[in-house]
Amino acid sequence: MDTQKSEVPPITSYKLGKFDLSHRIVMAPLTRCRSYKNVPQTHAIMYYSQRANKGGLMISEAAGVSDTAQGYPDTPGIWKKEQVEAWKPIVDAVHAKGGIFFCQMWHVGRVSNADKELEPEFRVNGVVMETFSPPRRLGTDEIPQIVNDFRLAARNAMEAGFDGVEIHGAHGYLIDQFMKEQVNDRTDKYGGSLENRCRFALEVVEAVVDEIGADKVGIRLFPFANYMESGDRNPTALGVYMAESLNKYKILYCHMVEPRMITVEEKCQTPHSLLPMRKAFKGTFIVAGADLAALGRLFLSNPDLPKRFEINAPLNKYNRETFYISNPVLGYTDYLFLESVDHISN
Numbered sequence: 001m002d003t004q005k006s007e008v009p010p011i012t013s014y015k016l017g018k019f020d021l022s023h024r025i026v027m028a029p030l031t032r033c034r035s036y037k038n039v040p041q042t043h044a045i046m047y048y049s050q051r052a053n054k055g056g057l058m059i060s061e062a063a064g065v066s067d068t069a070q071g072y073p074d075t076p077g078i079w080k081k082e083q084v085e086a087w088k089p090i091v092d093a094v095h096a097k098g099g100i101f102f103c104q105m106w107h108v109g110r111v112s113n114a115d116k117e118l119e120p121e122f123r124v125n126g127v128v129m130e131t132f133s134p135p136r137r138l139g140t141d142e143i144p145q146i147v148n149d150f151r152l153a154a155r156n157a158m159e160a161g162f163d164g165v166e167i168h169g170a171h172g173y174l175i176d177q178f179m180k181e182q183v184n185d186r187t188d189k190y191g192g193s194l195e196n197r198c199r200f201a202l203e204v205v206e207a208v209v210d211e212i213g214a215d216k217v218g219i220r221l222f223p224f225a226n227y228m229e230s231g232d233r234n235p236t237a238l239g240v241y242m243a244e245s246l247n248k249y250k251i252l253y254c255h256m257v258e259p260r261m262i263t264v265e266e267k268c269q270t271p272h273s274l275l276p277m278r279k280a281f282k283g284t285f286i287v288a289g290a291d292l293a294a295l296g297r298l299f300l301s302n303p304d305l306p307k308r309f310e311i312n313a314p315l316n317k318y319n320r321e322t323f324y325i326s327n328p329v330l331g332y333t334d335y336l337f338l339e340s341v342d343h344i345s346n
């Protein structure tokens with residue numbers, strides 16, 4: 001056991017639309033690569049149930065919106081019936097503990113492995129996780145189909161029992177690829193100007209809102225990062241434009257990733273600030289220091305994280321080596337609860 005320092009958000013209640021949160025610590029979406037053949041497995045019931053708590057908001061690991069949306073091994077999907085059925089007992093287990101559960105939906109876009117190529121590679125801890133095939137620009141006429149995949153995935157998420165969805169618009173995946181000038185080299189209405197580059201993201205938001213209602217929709221954005229080469233020369237303008245445009249749809253929340261986190265591996269300081277976006281967005285803003293704080297790695301290693309913050313207890317250290325392995329227990333459901341730590345040390 002080790003103590004890892006973190007900004008501790010307050011244990012105070014918060015009204016998130018129709019949801020009554022009893023504290024402001026949100027479980028951030030965490031890909032765990034344990035959904036064999038893209039179907040959530042029964043071991044995920046225990047994993048999410050361990051981390052569920054009364055009035056706590058949790059966001060699921062990213063779930064693919066179609067069979068072409070997937071990029072990493074054994075990540076779950078939400079596009080077919082078998083997956084929806086597999087999510088149901090997981091969602092039920094979170095609800096049984098009084099948790100509020102949103103499904104994060106993604107399409108990885110060019111970070112995909114349609115054909116295995118050697119380059120480029122995505123590495124975690126120096127281990128090659130996945131290799132990607134050369135990207136292909138989507139035809140303008142293909143885009144409505146992808147937008148529709150998000151719409152259907154949102155409907156499926158509701159069918160599975162989720163309380164809402166979070167559209168993954170961050171980290172260099174498809175939506176971010178459209179938004180960022182470093183990747184987007186399109187010459188149609190989805191490329192060029194800031195407005196054009198954000199069009200796809202907003203079409204997805206509109207379709208999902210139309211399908212399940214704005215009160216159940218959040219979006220995650222990361223204007224500052226250049227993951228998977230998705231950089232932008234003016235991330236603040238991009239973030240503010242998105243925040244302002246999102247106001248029109250009255251979605252439940254906007255979840256921005258902090259600029260300090262430039263890569264998944266390391267934290268480094270950047271000169272950027274989320275403040276202009278916080279000011280521009282009229283709904284709930286999720287980020288450390290805002291309305292709600294989403295925590296990833298500490299939630300992964302501390303199933304009872306909000307309780308530990310409440311009583312100022314020491315925290316379990318996370319083990320990076322087991323973040324993405326496929327073992328159904330190790331580094332997944334075997335992180336100790338405070339009671340068992342006390343029990344062992346007594």
Ligand SMILES: Cc1cc2nc3c(=O)[nH]c(=O)nc-3n(C[C@H](O)[C@H](O)[C@H](O)COP(=O)(O)O)c2cc1C
Binds near residue numbers: 032261297
């Ligand atoms: C193992 C792991 C998996 C992640 N998977 C996702 C994901 O599926 N979707 C996403 O938006 N972010 C993902 N992230 C980013 C986290 O949600 C979070 O933003 C990041 O870990 C920073 O927060 P932290 O410092 O509290 O860990 C992942 C991070 C880690 C460490």
